[in-house]
Amino acid sequence: MQAVIATGGKQYRVAVGDELEVERLHPGDDGTVTLQPVMVVGDDGAVSATPDALDGASVTATVVDETRGPKLTVFMYRNKTGYRRKTGHRQRHSRIRIDAIDV
Secondary structure (H helix, E strand, O other), X not given: OEEEEEEOOEEEEXXXXXXXXXXXXXXXXXXXXXXXXXXXXXXXXXXXXXXXXXXXXXXXXXXXXXXEOOOEEEEEEEOOOOEEEEXXXXXXXXXXXXXXXXX
């Protein structure tokens, strides 16, 4: 069984047992998260994508690790004024393992 989930402004195709890196999630006390909305669910060629079929659908995942992405340099410059600013940013990521797809 596979599903398409949306988290962090992106969509991911997942199956049970997959590990993927998404933008930081805040897990519960037991380290699990429930991912909704589920966009599409497919099982052996049968695809469900209607809102009625996916109303109670969810994907349960366990947060395995939390990391940080690569450093991005942000440089702002305005011509002929001497205005220069250099800052950096590192996005936080969570590595999750998909445990169950519930329809």
